[in-house]
Amino acid sequence: MRSADLIRFNMRLLTRQWFRTLMILLATSVGVAAVLLLTGLGEGARRFVLEEFSLLGQDTLIMLPGRKETTGGLPPLTGEGTRDITLEDVNALGRLPGVRRVAPLIVGNAQVVSGGLNREVVTLGTSARFFELRELSLQRGRSLPDEPLERASSVCLLGPEVKQSLFGNTPALGEWLRIGDRRFRVIGIIEDRGQSLGMDISDQVIIPVASAQQIFNVQGMYRVFLQLAPGASIEATRQQILDLMQQRHGGERDVTLISQDALLGAFNDILQLLTLSVAAIAAISLVVAGILIMNITLISVSQRTAEIGLLKALGARAADVRLIFLSEAALLSLLGALFGFALGYGLLWAGQLVWPVFPVSVPLWALLGSLAIALGVALLFAWLPASRAARLAPVLALRGEAQHA
Structure with missing residues (x-):
């Protein structure tokens, strides 16, 4: 089956089952938007803090009373001395x-x-x-x-x-x-x-x-x-x-000297870790979207048993049937990701209007990562129902029976 035919076939199916399509798009777009929103805020916080401390200049040292040894962690902001x-x-x-x-x-x-x-x-x-x-x-x-x-x-x-x-x-x-x-x-x-x-x-x-x-x-x-x-x-x-x-x-x-480089390096590491953490938490919502895709695909397989049998009777291979369901899940996840991009950037843009001094930005890895996770999760969770459809016997499928061959 040609790619263009496969896309047209899936688009007709998605528009015919518009409510199911809307639910999957909503779940995926919310997950992608959450990743972009949280990573954008985290990256903005990191840049904001670094810009604030960079005002000191690289030739400036800060002395604190009290001595505190540092071994790669956050430089002390408080000191205790006699x-x-x-x-x-x-x-x-x-x-x-x-x-x-x-x-x-x-x-x-x-x-x-x-x-x-x-x-x-x-x-x-x-x-x-x-x-x-x-x-x-x-x-x-x-x-x-x-x-x-x-x-x-x-x-x-x-x-x-x-x-x-x-x-x-x-x-x-x-x-x-x-x-x-x-x-x-x-x-x-x-x-x-x-x-x-x-x-x-x-x-x-x-x-x-x-x-x-x-x-x-x-x-x-x-x-x-x-x-x-x-x-x-x-x-x-x-x-x-x-x-x-x-x-x-x-x-x-009994004093501690802090340089700008030490402050910037420590804060940069901490805020990058926090950004990754909140992005991972937001990515969990994409797993929820994947479970929804699996459930709906399982329902779709049971509803389209006769259609699958007809395709196999016309010479479609098991790989072709599997490809139909996987491409449907991939198309849904890509469309959901695009809507999620629009929603995420829209919320960040609105936040920028409210607080213009906060340098909100989405790192490239978050953009590509959210797209890859959405696509990967959709294909992973759609694989089981797609394989189930591919294993249906043509004769039984034509009779509307979902038993395995």
Whole structure:
């Protein structure tokens, strides 16, 4: 039987049994769409996280208090140490020849009051170098003063959301507000850049690091960002930093240095594994579609017994009969996969409209894999009823009996 004749024969059959065809197409398309949707979201999450951490730059190191050994797993995001990283340590790090910029960071929640309005806001204590290192810009006003880290100046910068909630549409520059138990004068409004490294700068207040120490009653730094000098070797500078901190902390190496490459590599591996896991879970729905194809094909064999007998009486071989049922299952799975592609990409496109900053994309392996699984499962589950039809004796089949020869 020619391929064109086989396709026409199956298409007439599928349109004649439209309800059965619709059920199989629906089951297959939902399974394929689920694979595309979950892998697209997983791949989007992976790209989103990697883009966020890539903002640090390859020449930036993050120092955490406490030492934690890593052996190929996720670099530690928290550290536990008996000795704080002090402002004196930060100043000493800034004097290393391989270090270009050092930005200390203290993070805490503080009550911010302006007039009769107040709200709890994430407050960052840092220095002017933090703006240069993180490439932050201002809507208006000026950045933190470039002065010694130990000076607790009473100035602050507001994110646009904080400014709007406290001052509305009135100008905020030059106004005074209270953060914790201290008064600060607003000297700048930060440009909104959305989420970055898990922090929404637009909804935060930035003050000098020494002022943050007083408000939160802490001495140690939460993090220290170190940007390497141009041409400096990462490994050599990294060793210099660790040696200096060990010397200043009484011979104990109690800090952890994280590079961007370590973060990106670890997060990439984890998110790829998660994407594969959710894709495997979604692929289970294609197995359910295959079981449906098998059941309907078994029913079709019993209903078409006389037709099978006629084909065999006209000279059709057992392989031809088997091919008819297998090609029918393959055609159904391919059509269902195409509908699934349209549904999956449509949902992802709608999600992109709702959240445009999320870089949704479907990897090629998910596209080809879902198609291969849909086709493979359909042929696998259709093989048993197709073989049953191929074994029918022509005479018995013509009489409408489904006994095996």
